[in-house]
Amino acid sequence: MKNKIAIASAFLAAASFSTAEIVINEFLSVEGFVDMSYSNYDGELDSNGTDTDESGNDFGIDQVEISWLFNFDLVTAQIDLQYEENSADDVEVEQAFVNYRLSETSVITAGRFASMLGFEAFEPTGLYQYSTAYGLPAATGDFTDGILDGAPAGFSDDIDDLLGRLSSALFPVGPRYNQGVKYTYETDSSFYGLSILDGVSEYSNGLGGDSETDGTAPDGGGYGAELAAAFNFDNGISYFAGLAYENGDGFTLFENIGGIEIGDTEQWIFNTYVTYETGAWLFAAEFNYGNTEWNDVGGTDDLEIDSTTALIMANYAYSDQASVTGRISYLSAEGDVSGNNNDLESEAFKYTLAHNYAFTDNLLLVTEISYTESEFDADNGAPLGLAAADNTDYEEVLLAVELLFTF
Amino acid sequence: MRITLPNACAVALVATVLFTPINATAADATADRMAQLEARLIAMEARLAAAEAGPQAASNVSEARMVELETRLAEAEQETKQVKALAATGGNIPTSSILGKGATFDIMANSAWRNLRWTQAEQWEAVRPGVSMAAVVEALGHPPRSVDSLKPRVDEVFYYETSIRDDGNALRGKVSFRNGKVLTVQKPNFKANKAAQ
Numbered sequence: 001m002k003n004k005i006a007i008a009s010a011f012l013a014a015a016s017f018s019t020a021e022i023v024i025n026e027f028l029s030v031e032g033f034v035d036m037s038y039s040n041y042d043g044e045l046d047s048n049g050t051d052t053d054e055s056g057n058d059f060g061i062d063q064v065e066i067s068w069l070f071n072f073d074l075v076t077a078q079i080d081l082q083y084e085e086n087s088a089d090d091v092e093v094e095q096a097f098v099n100y101r102l103s104e105t106s107v108i109t110a111g112r113f114a115s116m117l118g119f120e121a122f123e124p125t126g127l128y129q130y131s132t133a134y135g136l137p138a139a140t141g142d143f144t145d146g147i148l149d150g151a152p153a154g155f156s157d158d159i160d161d162l163l164g165r166l167s168s169a170l171f172p173v174g175p176r177y178n179q180g181v182k183y184t185y186e187t188d189s190s191f192y193g194l195s196i197l198d199g200v201s202e203y204s205n206g207l208g209g210d211s212e213t214d215g216t217a218p219d220g221g222g223y224g225a226e227l228a229a230a231f232n233f234d235n236g237i238s239y240f241a242g243l244a245y246e247n248g249d250g251f252t253l254f255e256n257i258g259g260i261e262i263g264d265t266e267q268w269i270f271n272t273y274v275t276y277e278t279g280a281w282l283f284a285a286e287f288n289y290g291n292t293e294w295n296d297v298g299g300t301d302d303l304e305i306d307s308t309t310a311l312i313m314a315n316y317a318y319s320d321q322a323s324v325t326g327r328i329s330y331l332s333a334e335g336d337v338s339g340n341n342n343d344l345e346s347e348a349f350k351y352t353l354a355h356n357y358a359f360t361d362n363l364l365l366v367t368e369i370s371y372t373e374s375e376f377d378a379d380n381g382a383p384l385g386l387a388a389a390d391n392t393d394y395e396e397v398l399l400a401v402e403l404l405f406t407f
Numbered sequence: 408m409r410i411t412l413p414n415a416c417a418v419a420l421v422a423t424v425l426f427t428p429i430n431a432t433a434a435d436a437t438a439d440r441m442a443q444l445e446a447r448l449i450a451m452e453a454r455l456a457a458a459e460a461g462p463q464a465a466s467n468v469s470e471a472r473m474v475e476l477e478t479r480l481a482e483a484e485q486e487t488k489q490v491k492a493l494a495a496t497g498g499n500i501p502t503s504s505i506l507g508k509g510a511t512f513d514i515m516a517n518s519a520w521r522n523l524r525w526t527q528a529e530q531w532e533a534v535r536p537g538v539s540m541a542a543v544v545e546a547l548g549h550p551p552r553s554v555d556s557l558k559p560r561v562d563e564v565f566y567y568e569t570s571i572r573d574d575g576n577a578l579r580g581k582v583s584f585r586n587g588k589v590l591t592v593q594k595p596n597f598k599a600n601k602a603a604q
Contacts, residue, residue, distance in 0.1 A: 022552045031554075125555065280560070317559030356557075361564045361583075364557035406554055 154256025222248025263296030348374030
């Protein structure tokens with residue numbers, strides 16, 4: 001059931017396998033899911049008094065995932081292959097890691113694995129709703145498509161890259177997979193984890209950067225680390241706290257249209273949440289803080305983004321097959337360019353109501369309605385063209401129906 | 408030896424004779440062994456009952472002898488179950504195995520017992536609501552299939568089934584869990600299955 005995802009996500013992500021599986025033989029099992037949905041959004045953008053309405057819908061297979069689970073006693077391994085509709089690749093390796101069990105409580109993991117941070121599950125099988133609490137509006141893609149009309153080749157990729165990096169700064173806690181090594185210590189009531197990674201938000205495929213300063217392009221190398229602890233109390237309360245850090249040598253934005261070099265970067269992420277389960281009720285509250293610094297943006301300015309995100313959620317299982325969920329999520333972000341105060345400012349609330357109905361143990365229908373309201377202000381000195389988006393309000397209603405099949 | 412057609416045929420013939428399981432013999436051996444074990448079990452149960460029953464007998468039987476009998480009885484019971492589980496596999500034991508028939512028999516019996524003990528009706532007697540997941544695995548073995556349930560009040564479901572498809576002759580059991588404890592149990596329909604056979 002989904003309730004266990006709350007705190008167990010940290011435990012499961014740590015090293016051990018989910019026990020749900022189809023056993024093929026003594027050492028190999030498979031599990032997975034198919035996620036399909038219909039969604040419709042209606043958005044209204046008010047920028048400096050000019051209204052723009054945008055609506056759209058999406059229908060199809062969102063995600064298919066198959067996990068291969070290997071068990072050789074002390075050594076276990078997992079390979080997750082997935083197809084995702086919005087991914088650049090048709091099929092990708094989402095996770096691939098091997099665990100070596102040092103003792104009953106200690107495990108070393110190496111490979112590509114999920115972040116330990118975050119209350120919400122990274123897969124739809126663990127979510128209580130269709131949408132996640134944090135993220136850019138559903139209309140983002142359609143609005144950027146309008147900007148891209150007549151743009152030079154490759155600019156679309158540049159915009160996607162920029163949105164991805166800004167999203168990581170604004171919403172630093174969310175689905176994330178990195179490569180590295182992780183140590184976890186777990187008992188029935190507590191969990192501790194430490195990982196050394198090739199990056200957190202901005203970097204991958206390296207561990208550290210070029211040791212020599214070549215004075216030319218950014219090296220593109222970085223590293224990250226995560227520290228996490230969770231406690232499961234007997235009274236239904238679970239508590240989690242985690243910290244992530246990333247440091248890197250910079251990267252290039254807008255590579256396809258000349259490029260804007262970003263110097264050294266640094267990011268801190270703090271994540272904490274508490275869950276309380278009593279009878280058919282589950283309550284959760286989460287708080288996240290992120291600090292992201294990009295030095296020498298375009299060779300001159302430094303950009304610092306402080307982001308606070310939070311959620312409160314209640315889930316009630318009113319029968320053996322159905323539950324309802326209410327969630328309120330919040331974002332407050334401030335961007336500061338080279339010491340000027342509040343060059344960028346954004347605030348958003350998202351209200352979500354969802355209903356889950358399980359036809360069987362492995363077939364679930366999720367329906368959701370969400371309302372998002374947000375505002376964005378930018379001073380004249382805002383970088384990356386964001387000044388043009390000053391005094392912008394946006395409202396969006398999202399309706400979704402999702403069918404989830406697990407095996 | 409040169410590789411010629413006659414030589415190759417000869418080697419193939421010898422290999423076939425050496426490595427082909429003698430199914431009939433093995434099945435007979437399994438049946439014989441099971442019958443012997445059950446006979447021994449019945450005899451021991453009778454002796455144990457007699458020892459426990461009469462005050463006259465009790466005075467003549469030492470505590471050590473009682474413990475020994477009980478231990479042997481438990482071992483015999485376990486071995487009988489293993490043999491029954493092995494019989495469910497068809498008793499295909501290659502007599503030409505490098506380990507020898509006895510060793511192969513034991514390995515297969517243990518493996519079959521580990522994987523198939525849920526096919527014995529008496530193993531389900533220990534599976535009741537409130538029992539721990541570990542106790543279920545101990546009684547029935549690891550399930551061939553399981554899922555993290557999407558139902559709100561169920562955590563996980565173990566499926567014990569000989570076929571996923573809706574086959575009338577298939578044995579099919581199901582155990583659901585909540586917070587590590589058994590919530591509901593759906594035992595395989597052993598009677599219907601026997602009748603179908």
